[in-house]
Amino acid sequence: MHDQTRTAESDQDLWPAGRLHNAREAAARAGLDALLISPGADLRYLTGYDAKPLERLTCLVVPVDGPPFLVVPALEESAAQASPAGGLGLEITGWSETDDPYAIIAARLPSRTARVGVDNHMWAEKTTAFRTALPGTRQELAGSVLNELRMRKTPPEVTALRRAGTAIDRVHARMGEWLRAGRTEREVGRDIAEAILAEGHVRVDFVIVGSGPHSASPHHELSDRVIRPGDPVVVDIGGTTRDGYCSDSTRVYAIGEPPEEFRRLHDVLLRAQTAQTKAVRPGLTAGQLDAIGRDIITDAGYGAFFIHRTGHGIGLESHEEPYIVSGSALPLEPGMAFSVEPGIYLPDRYGARIEDIVICTEDGAERLNLTGRDLVVIP
The missing domain is CATH 3.90.230.10 (Creatinase/methionine aminopeptidase superfamily)
Incomplete structure (x- = not known):
């Protein structure tokens, strides 16, 4: 299991809060209404959280209009808070076993959400669940937005x-x-x-x-x-x-x-x-x-x-x-x-x-x- 303990070096240097702002601006330029980022390199790049890719949904939501938030299973909430994500001023919301996390996210997005970028490695079962929760919303790959940020190293x-x-x-x-x-x-x-x-x-x-x-x-x-x-x-x-x-x-x-x-x-x-x-x-x-x-x-x-x-x-x-x-x-x-x-x-x-x-x-x-x-x- 990866060590999720925060350090001053990782918080301040490798995982700066400005990345979330940059991602929101890049998404807006691409004509997207929000980014939906599941566990993987994109999530770690944006928040420092090395989340486990499990059947339970973990998803960073970056709306173009509004603050970003991270939705995690309740049993993972303490790990998310202990990771660099917990030091970004980012809202971290846990969901219980009887909740529908896709519905929670859909309810928090504007009703006019027409286009969302999903990370390139999101599991198919999760993209399908988002299609059900966000009917009429077009899904596009977030890679075209995030790759432009990630390939220029600080x-x-x-x-x-x-x-x-x-x-x-x-x-x-x-x-x-x-x-x-x-x-x-x-x-x-x-x-x-x-x-x-x-x-x-x-x-x-x-x-x-x-x-x-x-x-x-x-x-x-x-x-x-x-x-x-x-x-x-x-x-x-x-x-x-x-x-x-x-x-x-x-x-x-x-x-x-x-x-x-x-x-x-x-x-x-x-x-x-x-x-x-x-x-x-x-x-x-x-x-x-x-x-x-x-x-x-x-x-x-x-x-x-x-x-x-x-x-x-x-x-x-x-x-x-x-x-x-x-x-x-x-x-x-x-x-x-x-x-x-x-x-x-x-x-x-x-x-x-x-x-x-x-x-x-x-x-x-x-x-x-x-x-x-x-x-x-x-x-």
Whole structure:
């Protein structure tokens, strides 16, 4: 269970009251009458409350005309009050088992409510219940409103992401403790997961250990394959820290000397990823950044084997806006946090991916992952 205890640092820095005002103004600009936000990253971003996603409704209501309020099950009311939400001056209303929370919310919204934004991850059963409680009210995704706010990180958020990046770097620095021939991917993955928690995370989000031909599968699941001498191994790991911000970093290892062609492939990949991280700056579009690495990989003859986007935003979720993808005209702005992770995958043979989280700054970029990006050969 996550620790909901408030601290002065989280209240004043990570969860400022002004976010609710900003969300209300953004909703008004979008022509919405209210936002309906259930447990998840959007709720935590706006209030600091890391609510449990349960069958009982928890919902932050942000009317365009009127003060926001949080409706929670009565048995969760004390947890909500103890969270940063309790320090925002936000009305928190508990509902009992015999109440209809959807009707409670509908009664408090103006009768002329025509359009509401529901958070992108609200459960279908809850959106359906709101349709019944608010007949004639059109539901739209709140993501178009909130993503614009969330993808530009404040200095305290950057600090939180920097801590997360340092924590996952410590795990990669220990890879030689676990990665060796004769062990299975699953055994290595179990040790890595324990280290992710030991090195500063409260939750393991994912552990990818792709060895030998499995390294050519970008989202490979841990298996019982035994790691062999000469195997390339892609290790992609991430977790969530106590303050809710995520880490994500990928490095490539080899168990003894890998095939010479794999070294050439990795050299091309490192050149592409290094060029991309150095190129990050305000005004460059996400599509242009993708093209910088993709062109290098294509010119080396591996273009058909770079099969995914260059990167994804990161913050309270491992994957969020902005997405660094071919064709995107989104200009990079200071405060945007995202991964730079080109990859090359030769099916049934081997593959490689190098990933850093970067922050776009006023005049360039800051890399948050500082372990070496060279191929690490483990004897």
